[in-house]
Amino acid sequence: MALSSSTILSPFRVNVSTDFGSSPISLPFFNFCSRPCNNRRPSPLIVLSSKSGDRAWNEAKRQLMEQYGFDPDVALSEPTRKGKKKKKSSELQETSQTEPKPRRTTHKLLQVLGGKARRMKLLSPKGMDVRPMMEVVKGAAFDILQAAGGCPASLRPGRWLDLYSGTGSVGIEAISRGCSEVHFVEMDPWVVSEVLLPNLEWTGFLDVSVIHTVRVEKFIERAKQLAGKEPFDYISVTPPYTQVDYAVVMDQISNSALVGENTFIVVEYATRTDMLDSCGCLVKITDRRFGRTHLAIYGPKWAQKKKKLEKSLRKVAVEV
Structure with a gap:
């Protein structure tokens, strides 16, 4: 068919x-x-x-x-x-959402450089989650502060504010060299519980430490409620370079109740960052370069005058 x-x-x-x-x-x-x-x-x-x-x-x-x-x-x-x-x-998509993130771990590569906790090892996170201050930069900063304060062997007693503290190595160094109290400001809860707290317990400085798990900007806004009305004797600013606008942060610090007439401020910053010659009532004492890292220290005018006098005396001694 x-x-x-x-x-x-x-x-x-x-x-x-x-x-x-x-x-x-x-x-x-x-x-x-x-x-x-x-x-x-x-x-x-x-x-x-x-x-x-x-x-x-x-x-x-x-x-x-x-x-x-x-x-x-x-x-x-x-x-x-x-x-x-x-x-x-x-x-x-479901597999990527349920896939666990890599576990964060720590190692002991840092150490306290001077004072009563000298050579004690400190924890720090593996990877680039937290970038501690290099030891050569930290050592130079404390040498300058001790000389400016009139006591090359140690820091003059006072309160230290460690902003963007991370591992706490700067604040711990300050306690080891003579500071009476340190306030640590770190927003990452894991870093606080797994790195900062163990470091304070290991060095025996937990009793003279105050930890603030909050953003630095929020802490500065509420400085009087969180840290008291008295200004700090020392302030360290060691943020992640690419995540901070230094002009905004320094302006916020200079206009806050954290700074007094006798305060010293230590700032670590990267190349191609413009830093002013003053911070509120404070003047720039020194500005040094360590490779791609810069270190600026602001302090009272009397510290700058004292530094100039010491330089002139050393110059006269060399000529004689």
């Missing part, structure tokens, strides 16, 4: 176009794939269209498949390629 091209109209407004060719066949072969098979006869083309709702449209598809010997439950339940891609992307 020969079949010709014709259009079959179903009661569900489904147009079925078939093209079986002129060769006699006992049963037409239907291929629902988008690509024709090269090693088989041309497959009949089934075109489905509907102006009715989704329910009638699904029923029409089921009846048409049953008419030609297909199981509609199996055929309609097979996911499309697009659906598979969506499922795969969603599975990857």
